[in-house]
Amino acid sequence: MSEAAAGLEQLGASESARRRFLRRFRKQRPALYALGFLVLLALGALFAPWVAPYDPLTQNLDRVLESPSWDHWFGTDELGRDVASRTLFAARISLMAAFQAVLIALVIGVPPGLLAGLAGGWVDNLIMRFTDALMAFPPLILAVAIVAALGPSLTNAMIAVGILLSPTFLRLMRGTAMAVAHETYVEAARSIGCSQGWIIVRHILPNVISPLFVQISVFAGVAMLAEAGLSFLGLGAQPPDSSWGAMVGRGFRYISLSPSLIVFPGLAIAVTVLAFYVLGDGLRDALGREVRRED
Amino acid sequence: MSTPLLSVRDLEVTFRLRGGLLRPTRLLRAVNGVSFDIAPGETLAVVGESGSGKSTIARAVMRLLEPSSGRIHLDGDDVTALKGEALRRIRPKLQMVFQDPYSSLDPSMIIADVVGEPLVVHGRARGADLERRVQGLLEHVGLGRYHMNRYPYEFSGGQRQRIAIARAIALEPKLLVLDEAVSALDVSTQNQILNLLEDLRSELGIAYLFISHDLGVVEHIADRVAVTYLGRIVEEGPAERIFSAPAHPYTEALLSAVPVPNPRIQRSRQRIVLPGDIPSPLAPPAGCPFHTRCPHVMDVCKTAMPAHTPIDGGGSAACFLHDTGVAGGTRRAS
Numbered sequence: 001m002s003e004a005a006a007g008l009e010q011l012g013a014s015e016s017a018r019r020r021f022l023r024r025f026r027k028q029r030p031a032l033y034a035l036g037f038l039v040l041l042a043l044g045a046l047f048a049p050w051v052a053p054y055d056p057l058t059q060n061l062d063r064v065l066e067s068p069s070w071d072h073w074f075g076t077d078e079l080g081r082d083v084a085s086r087t088l089f090a091a092r093i094s095l096m097a098a099f100q101a102v103l104i105a106l107v108i109g110v111p112p113g114l115l116a117g118l119a120g121g122w123v124d125n126l127i128m129r130f131t132d133a134l135m136a137f138p139p140l141i142l143a144v145a146i147v148a149a150l151g152p153s154l155t156n157a158m159i160a161v162g163i164l165l166s167p168t169f170l171r172l173m174r175g176t177a178m179a180v181a182h183e184t185y186v187e188a189a190r191s192i193g194c195s196q197g198w199i200i201v202r203h204i205l206p207n208v209i210s211p212l213f214v215q216i217s218v219f220a221g222v223a224m225l226a227e228a229g230l231s232f233l234g235l236g237a238q239p240p241d242s243s244w245g246a247m248v249g250r251g252f253r254y255i256s257l258s259p260s261l262i263v264f265p266g267l268a269i270a271v272t273v274l275a276f277y278v279l280g281d282g283l284r285d286a287l288g289r290e291v292r293r294e295d
Numbered sequence: 296m297s298t299p300l301l302s303v304r305d306l307e308v309t310f311r312l313r314g315g316l317l318r319p320t321r322l323l324r325a326v327n328g329v330s331f332d333i334a335p336g337e338t339l340a341v342v343g344e345s346g347s348g349k350s351t352i353a354r355a356v357m358r359l360l361e362p363s364s365g366r367i368h369l370d371g372d373d374v375t376a377l378k379g380e381a382l383r384r385i386r387p388k389l390q391m392v393f394q395d396p397y398s399s400l401d402p403s404m405i406i407a408d409v410v411g412e413p414l415v416v417h418g419r420a421r422g423a424d425l426e427r428r429v430q431g432l433l434e435h436v437g438l439g440r441y442h443m444n445r446y447p448y449e450f451s452g453g454q455r456q457r458i459a460i461a462r463a464i465a466l467e468p469k470l471l472v473l474d475e476a477v478s479a480l481d482v483s484t485q486n487q488i489l490n491l492l493e494d495l496r497s498e499l500g501i502a503y504l505f506i507s508h509d510l511g512v513v514e515h516i517a518d519r520v521a522v523t524y525l526g527r528i529v530e531e532g533p534a535e536r537i538f539s540a541p542a543h544p545y546t547e548a549l550l551s552a553v554p555v556p557n558p559r560i561q562r563s564r565q566r567i568v569l570p571g572d573i574p575s576p577l578a579p580p581a582g583c584p585f586h587t588r589c590p591h592v593m594d595v596c597k598t599a600m601p602a603h604t605p606i607d608g609g610g611s612a613a614c615f616l617h618d619t620g621v622a623g624g625t626r627r628a629s
Contacts, residue, residue, distance in 0.1 A: 020446075184398040191357050192413040192462070193386030202412075206403040 024286040031282020034275040041272060045091040054082035056089040057240055065258040074264040078254055086242060087264050093243040094224055094272070097158050097236070101223035102216055104162025105169050110212070113173025118181055118200065124174070131167045139164050143226070147235045154227075154243070157236040161226045165219050172215055176208040183207075210287040214280050221276030228269050244269045298371065299332035300502050301356065301389075301470055306330070306365035308348075308355050312577075323576050325351040327526040329365070335469065336496065338503040340517035340534070342510060342549070344573050348526035349506045350394075353474040356504060357391050358382055370469065387417055387466035394475035396455035400447040406433070406458055407443040413465040432461040436491060453484035457491065464495060472504045477512060489516055510553045514538055519610070522546045525576060525584040532610015542612040544589050545569075583615070591616055 025031065044051055053073075060080035068075045074083035116127040146160035180186065181204060189199050228245030230236040232252070237243040242250075244265040251261030308326040326348045333339045341349045354360040356367060358374065367375045374385055390413075393399035400409055411429045414420040420428050430440045436457040447455060456476065463471055473492070477485040489512065495501060507513050513520060514534065521531040522545065530543035541547045548567040555561045569588045574580055580587050586596035595615050603611040604618050 184393050184395060185401040187359055188391070188393055188399045188459075189401070189412070191359060191386070191391045192416060192466070193383045194412070194416050195383065198416060202404075203401050207401070 021286055025282065028282035028286055030278045031286075034278040034282070037271070037275045038279065041091055041275075042095060044088055045095055048085075048088045048092060052082075052085035052088045054085040056081060056086045056242075058082075065254060065261070067258065067260055075258065075260045077251065077258075077261055083247075083261065083264055086247060087244070087268055090237075090242045090244050090247055090265060091268065091272075093154065093237050093241055094227060094245070094269070097154055097227040097243060098220045098224040098276075100155065100158040101161040101165060101227065102219050104159055105165035105219065105223075106216070108163065109166035109169030110173050113170035114177050114200075114204075114208070116170070117174035117177030118204070120178075127170070128174070131170055134163075135167045140229075143230060144233075144235065147230070152235050152238060154231070154237045154241065157227065157230045158223070161223050161230070164226070165223060168219070169212070169215060172211060173208060176211055177204060180204050180207045211284075213287065214284040217276050217280035217283055221273040221280070224269065224276070225273050299368075300335045300337075300370060301333040301504070302366075302368040303332070303352075303356065304330045304366045304368075306352065306355060306367065307363050308351050308360055309363040321577055324579070325526055325576060326355060326362075329523075329526070329528050331521055331528065331531060333470065333502050333504060336500045336502050338496065338505055338516055338518045340505040340507060340513040340520045341523055341528075342507055342513055342520060343523035344508060346525075346573050346576065347523040348576075349508075349523050350474055351526075352523070353391070353472050353504065353506045357389065357472055359391075387413070388468055389470040389472065390463040390466060390468040391472040391474065392456070392459050392463050392476040395479050396452050396459055397479075399459055400455055402447055405444050405446055406450075409447070409458060410461045410465060413462060417466060419466070428465070432465055433458075435464070435495075436461040451484075452480050453487060456480060456484075456488055460488075460491065460495070464499065464501070467499065468501060470502045470504060472506070474506045475508070476505075478507065478509065485512065492516065510538075510549060522549065525573060525579055527584060527613070529585060529614070530606075530610065530612040532606060532608065532612075536606070536608035536610060540608060542606045542610075542617055543585075543614050544591050544616070545585050546612075548590075583613075 058081065060076070062080065063072075063076050064078055064080045066072055066076040066080075072082050072084065074087060077083055077086065112127050116124040142164060143157070143160040146163065147156050150156040150159065186199060186203055189203050194202070227236055227243060228248065231243045231245030232249035234246075234249060237246040239246075247265035248262045248269070251258075251265070254261055306326055306329040307324065310323040310325055312321045312323055314320040329348075329352060331339060331341075341352055343349045351360065355362045358367075358377070362375065365375070366373060369385065369388060372385070374382070377385060404412075407426070407429050410432050411420070411425050414425055414428060426443075429443065433440060433442060438454065438457055438461070442450075442454075447458070450458065456479075459476075476492075477488050480488060492503065493516065496503065503516070505513065505516060517534040519532065520534050520537045521528045522537070522543065523529070524545050530537065530541070530546045532542075537546060538550065541550055544567075548569050551565065551567040555564065567590065569590075571588055574584070574587055580597075582598045583589070583596040583601055586592045589596065593615060599615075601613045601615045601618050603613045605611050606617060
């Protein structure tokens, strides 16, 4: 290699994996907007007590079921509470619930998935048959059964959702781990004398992580939707706490008097779930391996 | 010859092909009764078509596969039955370079970690010392130190193979197994890598087990050549003798297929075209495995397996044409 070429290479040198990911992610416009929206929403939820125009629990029985106005942007509910403030406070519950469910799904899905994929044989068979049985259950029935057994509370509902989502994480990890374990670089690691534990930590885990991020984003949306459904049915958030799903559930009773009551929390659910999906899509494209060999 | 560095005796590798509901489990004998020695600092090339078992030999020697029978001695020690920690401890003596430099380097690791990994895993170096040694290794294979923080995807095929070689020589092995190490590269890059391997051999005195299907490449680098067919070594001997006076009809056919870089000679050459394909190793033919395609096939070939017979000029061939012990065997003058 000539001096000049070497110099050139040095200039364009080293781009860390993170920077490469960021460069490619920046090209994913919709995903960027989705991420921006989610960050704003999270900040709004976090600082709700300071941002919200009214206290979400203060009742004003003189002004019930009002339509949107300059005083009450989203109108008022059946007890005269400000819907805009309530929607913002409900974002805390809804986001937290989605986070809980995904975390639970990760904890019960990922380790056995990796184990099944790496151990193979009867271990794999046992874990997968158990997973099949879990997946064969109608999801809503299972969720209702779990909530019925543990008692209605948001955390219990999210445990149910987490359990329901875990098989997908399990299967994803199993498949990815199996594929990575057969890569030549894993065989190469064995040939230089790496121990089994070293291979798993240094070679397999770093290479199974990226598909996981995509799935986490998509499942945050799914969990939020599931939470909305369960809360709508009264199996999730319990008063005085309120999530978006619970708001829709309560507002539903007054749909003929004040249709706007369900529109805003409903819209919040739709837009947020969509944002999680779009973000997941963008992550997949930015992390995707198939476009990695751009040269 | 002094005591061999690597000694392989009657190596056999069998794969079990799991059957289904209506298909029985079948045995695939990929390597069958293979024996060879490699002296310290010597290059043995194993050549053959795809499916002849040469890569399986490499993986069995590396103990990445369990041999089903036979013995492997490295440096005088029996390594056939080593497992776990004991196997890990002898790994530094033999290292491997894989065929595809695109899949043999972990895409999530920077080059400094890729090349330094063997040193770390075996506790040979750490910290500043590690960095210095990785730098030295990269320079050794012709790569600058500024590559250290880059990822494998930023390199060309030839550069990646250099990285793989730097990693393989990090532990100063006595034997380097090169499994089609230059086959995935274009011709000019191939030559660079072959020159690098030559340099490393003279500097470090490493022995090579060089697996290849490309006789043109082998002629440049090998001291001795072993020709495989259907999991067996059909001929072996000094490279010079194999290339100038091949004894086995299969070796002859292989050599006749190597193009000569001179159109006039190339056009006038007689090519020996073998009929058909290499038989399935699931159903190897009886007798000599080559008899279904051999231009000199005799009756005895279809029933009996020829033994290895010494050949003038060194080495041996497993063919009844040279086996004077069998009636009807005529020793060809070549």
